[in-house]
Amino acid sequence: MTLAYSLTVNGAEHEVLDAWLGESLLYVLRERLAHPGSKSGCEQGECGSCSVLVDGTLVCACLVLAASAVGHDIVTVEGLQPSRGEFTEVQEAFIAEGAVQCGFCTPGLVVAIHDLLAGNPHPTDLEVREAISGNLCRCTGYGRILAAVQAAASAQAAAASAQERGG
């Protein structure tokens, strides 16, 4: 059985046609909507590589039925940066601090850390470790990722205070 529906991804409506009902949000994003940024690492919600935001809640896209996401706001790693070609503070910090190696876990971590910093702009080391403990990385041992989170938090704070002064 196939069906048609539409999804709101990064603020834009996307038609999904002739889709099998059993397809996960991750599969539809990657294979039908040309959004391959979210990665498929385990298909059972263990690795966090497919982390996306649905109505602002951090979820594993592999565990969400795509058809159940109709009418919800989906934000993927492709939708985080303010405009094409730019970087968020989190993305910049990942590059500068050496938090990227193979990069497969990176999109999921970037989304998860955006979610963390949105709710807790100054997390402690332990809070960061807890927040990203659902995102597995096999290359880095997490050291540079933890450094990147703190660098991003500082950069966001600096940007916010600059904005305040400017405004």
Add this chain to the structure above:
Amino acid sequence: MSQTDVTIGTKGRLGDSALRPDGGPKVRGEFAFSGDLWAEGMLWGRALRSVHPAARIISIDTAAALRIPGVRAVITAEDIPGSRRYGLEHRDQPVFAIDVVRYVGEPVAAVAADHPETARRACEAIVVHYEVSEPLLDPAVAAEAAPIHPDGNVFRHLTINRGDPSARGPIVVEGSYVVGMQDQAFMGPEAGLAVPAEDGGMDLIVSTQWLHNDREQVAECLGLPPDKVRLSLGGVGGAFGAREDVSLHIHACLLAQRAGRPVKIVYSREESFLGHVHRHPARIWMRHSATADGDLVSFEAGILLDGGAYRSSTYHVVANAACFAAGPYRVDNAAVDCLGVRTNNPPCGAMRGFGAVQVCFAHEAQMDRLADACGLDPVELRLRNALGPGDRLLTGQTIDGALPVARVIRETAALPWPADTDTDADADTADPMTRPGGAGRTADAAHVRRGVGFAVGFKNLMYAEGYRDGSTARCRLVDGLATVTCAAAEVGQGFVTLAQQIARSVLGVTDVLLAPADTSIGSAGSTSASRQTWMSGGAVEQACLAVRRQLLAHVAARHGVDPAVLDIIDGRIVSNVPSVSGVPVVSIDSVDVAVADAGPGVVFEEEVEFHHRVTHPLDDDGQGDAHVSLACAAHRAVVDVDPELGLIRVVQIATAQDVGRALNPLQVLGQIEGGIAQGLGLATMEELILRDGRLQNPSFTDYLIPTALDMPDVAVALVEEPEPGAPFGAKGVGEPPTISSTPAIVAALRAATGKALTRVPVRPQDIAL
């Protein structure tokens, strides 16, 4: 946080912490991993795998699968136009099972369909009738058991005999050790896209460690000449040894050939666990003897490695396990017996550390026993026996390069200790998350004991035993823009960064493009054995140096000067270089021209093949100059344990590592921290569990790898003693962190619990029961 002071380089030259060129695309989700590939008309491939460890195939009925709408091809061993067997070093593994299956997970057939779910259902619809036979699962009896393969059950039996076999010191320690089956568990499952070409050939984009070796195997099986099979590197989501062997490559190409359409295969996590080799499980016996002062007198070892059903790289894992069995210590009298066997368990092969990991767990446990028996501090005992330049390996080879074993021991021991948290004083106030077991299964703070352990390990860099290894690179310079071409597989380690740094340093340019890694150029060899910095780094350096000579000759001719007086400084070609005597060779008008303006439109291009020095096979006594170079590291672990619950928390790892020269300190740090994580995994949680030859935990739900909460603080010291003969004096850095971190953690657990702990991973019941 690390104590290492990493500064971000701005020039991006050698020695700077230059940033990855692929970092931007990777953080934005724009980097194309092999699983992200797509082609018009693309089908999805999938393999049907054996569910028995040993069985005869009576029949395979694919009719029902072919009738499913959307299924475009179903193939078995009967449908292979070329060779029906493949293998990394020896072609002993069927592409699809031929008459028999030898392990659970062995491919039996494959399908291509227009949807992955259709492909899955088609695999389920294939009916295979098996006549199940008794599997050979115990490696201890494999050598004497009836052969389960025409090539026999012994992949390699290597003995090392050195010195006086009767020599014995007064202090003797003996022990038996077990290492479980670890998995590389990279994050990006195997994936590739095969596209049939108009010339009758095949294009395959795939994640791999060695494009050219893959191409040979694929071409043989497709029945095509190698030049009709073109491989390109798809984005690789980690490797750690598991991508040295062919996985889906041949299946995807055969399906594409049959269907006449592009075929993509992406493994699920379960199929990834079933579809690649693992680290060899090991049973190891060792006996050391020493003088009363703690100087090693004799060393004996018996090592048994379970290679599983097919050979992969077991032959060379056996060599490494034997050659480095005693660890980085001087011992003149040695007898080592190392056996790698075939069983009906899953095939094992390369994983980071490659044979040195298993023996290091054993020899470091032995060194602690010896220290105890001699009444010496474990660090002191290791220092007394530390190998160094001029000493000989078990194989008789004299160490003629840098090997600062004593220095890495001293520098590790001198690193700062962790902040003293969660001890009795502040046990009530510390966050329970910092206790063994973390939240939910929180250890009782009053029960927590802290232990400290120390370990040292080493291994070879590059391939060994006479293998003529090489790498090819091309450099092209036009108007100040350098393009480097090399087929070295970037798997996350950062070769792409290094290649740019080399070109910038040699040519004085800023902009360096990296051409895609593919088989249009000669082989770069494998991204394994800590070899790419040396081999492909060396090839890129030589190619850039050759272009630099062309460039300087061109400028010299234009200015009528001797090229020898020209140098490149800060991106400019200048003639202010004095000769050796301090006096300019010729009196000239000064040259000062930007590299970018030195020859408008002129193409300077060179391709070179780089080789390391010759090595030699081992003789019947395991003697010979078999290795190119060696690298060592030491690890100190601080661990908290709740002995009643068997819960563990690694508090800190301190390490000093022999890196030769740190060409990119930030990337070196990343390799060290990442390698330690895998060593911690083997020490405390990672094991593929087999029951009757079947993997019980092929998922990230059940095969646990360290999370951010499991990783301790890491204190790092880089020991830089340039390696003679190595490009830039640099050593590969990827493997040593994984070797001695495991035994250091287990030593700390022994110190905290008083238990012998002779097996890794250490399980809660090993501590609490």
